[in-house]
Amino acid sequence: MISVEHLTKKFDDTTAVDDLSFEVKPGVITGFLGPNGSGKSTTMRLILGLDRPTKGRALINGKPYHSLGAPLKEVGALLDAKAVHPGRSARNHLLALAVSNNIPTSRVDEVLNFVGIESVAKKRAGDFSLGMSQRLGIAGALLGDPPVLLFDEPVNGLDPEGIKWIREFFRQLADEGRTVLVSSHLMSEMAVTADQIIVIGRGKFITSGSVDDLTKNAAGTVILRSANNTKLNQILLEAKAAVSEINDEGLRVSGLSAAAIGDLAFGAGVAVHELTPERASLEEVFMELTQDSVEYSQHAKDAK
Amino acid sequence: MNSSPSLMSVIRSEWIKFRSVRSTVIGTIIMFVLTIGLGLLISVAVKGHLQSMTPVERATIDPIQIAMGGILFAQFAVGVIGALVITSEFSSTSIRTTLAAVPSRLRLVSAKAIVLSAVILVVGEIASFIAYFNGAAVFHGTVAAMPSLAQGLTLRSVLLSGLYLTLMGLFGFGLGLILRQSAGAISTYTSLLLIIPILVFLLPSSWQNSITKFEPSVLGQAMRSTNGVVRGGSIFSTWTSTAILAGYCAAVLSAGIILMQRRDA
Numbered sequence: 154m155i156s157v158e159h160l161t162k163k164f165d166d167t168t169a170v171d172d173l174s175f176e177v178k179p180g181v182i183t184g185f186l187g188p189n190g191s192g193k194s195t196t197m198r199l200i201l202g203l204d205r206p207t208k209g210r211a212l213i214n215g216k217p218y219h220s221l222g223a224p225l226k227e228v229g230a231l232l233d234a235k236a237v238h239p240g241r242s243a244r245n246h247l248l249a250l251a252v253s254n255n256i257p258t259s260r261v262d263e264v265l266n267f268v269g270i271e272s273v274a275k276k277r278a279g280d281f282s283l284g285m286s287q288r289l290g291i292a293g294a295l296l297g298d299p300p301v302l303l304f305d306e307p308v309n310g311l312d313p314e315g316i317k318w319i320r321e322f323f324r325q326l327a328d329e330g331r332t333v334l335v336s337s338h339l340m341s342e343m344a345v346t347a348d349q350i351i352v353i354g355r356g357k358f359i360t361s362g363s364v365d366d367l368t369k370n371a372a373g374t375v376i377l378r379s380a381n382n383t384k385l386n387q388i389l390l391e392a393k394a395a396v397s398e399i400n401d402e403g404l405r406v407s408g409l410s411a412a413a414i415g416d417l418a419f420g421a422g423v424a425v426h427e428l429t430p431e432r433a434s435l436e437e438v439f440m441e442l443t444q445d446s447v448e449y450s451q452h453a454k455d456a457k
Numbered sequence: 458m459n460s461s462p463s464l465m466s467v468i469r470s471e472w473i474k475f476r477s478v479r480s481t482v483i484g485t486i487i488m489f490v491l492t493i494g495l496g497l498l499i500s501v502a503v504k505g506h507l508q509s510m511t512p513v514e515r516a517t518i519d520p521i522q523i524a525m526g527g528i529l530f531a532q533f534a535v536g537v538i539g540a541l542v543i544t545s546e547f548s549s550t551s552i553r554t555t556l557a558a559v560p561s562r563l564r565l566v567s568a569k570a571i572v573l574s575a576v577i578l579v580v581g582e583i584a585s586f587i588a589y590f591n592g593a594a595v596f597h598g599t600v601a602a603m604p605s606l607a608q609g610l611t612l613r614s615v616l617l618s619g620l621y622l623t624l625m626g627l628f629g630f631g632l633g634l635i636l637r638q639s640a641g642a643i644s645t646y647t648s649l650l651l652i653i654p655i656l657v658f659l660l661p662s663s664w665q666n667s668i669t670k671f672e673p674s675v676l677g678q679a680m681r682s683t684n685g686v687v688r689g690g691s692i693f694s695t696w697t698s699t700a701i702l703a704g705y706c707a708a709v710l711s712a713g714i715i716l717m718q719r720r721d722a
Binding site: 198201202203204205218219221222223224225228230232233235236237238239240241242245248249250252253254255293 | 462463466467469470471473474477478479480545546549550551552553554556557558559560561719721722
């Protein structure tokens, strides 16, 4: 369980994380979503005690990170796959981590095997591809067999096979009753990976809930093609629907159901050629939710 | 489950890190080779000039200083090792992985300092003794014959040579903690050793005398001195010099630790 309480982090002139509060529960995969520069990585660094919060706090099973006895046995994290000394072998990197937290060294070979990089364990980590580095990072996160796991953009750099592997791996961790927090700026990725989703933008909490909850509440649209789009457009606007032209032939209508649009067209005597309800995709919900909070300015880069 | 990462665990971890990276291992070897090799080279060169020296020069010659001449070069290697132990973690951002495993920054810095000191002290003492015996062999039977280790001052001089290298390694480490960049820390270290003496040289000579003795390498020569004489000016006593150099280390290390506690990783 991770509890974030009124967490705030200000850098010189920007607020990277702004009064953020949420809880991450065990047994499910929680997606942590936001556009690039929205404060996801900063939040994760604050949870791990790497950055000092300006206000508020983050707790792991009720305790701040600094007071954890052997942190790797309680929290496993993969923030940046390249956060490894490039000249050190993968095995020695893991060995040093294990020894610092009194984790048996036999565990190093176990996790190397699990992520499938045992054959390159003696090679310099600096020569690894991004995908191999991600696997090494995951091995490091698993060293202490921790009940809480954090992954920052873990899918970056993985090939399709690796992505499939990592999704199944997250599912397995959650099924074992662990707390799993996975950040991403890709809604489509989270839609297939996560059970619960927390959305932030510009460091602020926007919404949270299950994938279904988030799409259910969003308004759907209807694609309409007819013999006389101009006439129907007029009628639909009178019925307080929002209409946009897709191209010469079609209209996208929101605010009315497909049945209501069909009835209106019938009443007006216009032949309908197509009437297709579109459920809002999670991607659209996400765009809608975060459109005010996407930072286009230079600050986004500074905050990262 | 809740066995806290003790200082001993972190020291063991840092020892694995120290010996599993090429730069620190090669740096240690370079320090060893420079201390012994250049010490021997300088001893042989000085021996060849003994005949052409004035009687005063010959009377004030300190064979130990000459045998330990390699330390003037090895001190650059230890500064680089000291700085790299911490700056390589910042430049590769592996400091984040390290701090996630060891959240106590004081404990991490202490463990690194202990491992660094232990390695340089052991290797530095071995190299110093070898350099001493080489010098003794070179000057055997000359007017500048090496005093035996049975003389307290001689033994002290050799032992403090290893300690000097250790303190300079810690000084480089402290600069690395403060500056967090390899290039910045190493060039600052080198500047302090090389540029400051040049700047001091441009000052009026009365000022030179009072400033020169505070320079790290002059403090090192004073630590090794058996007769209280260093060419080119006045120096502090052996123990005062040791204390001043230790003070420099304490200052940069404290500043580094305070900054480390305050800064985001």
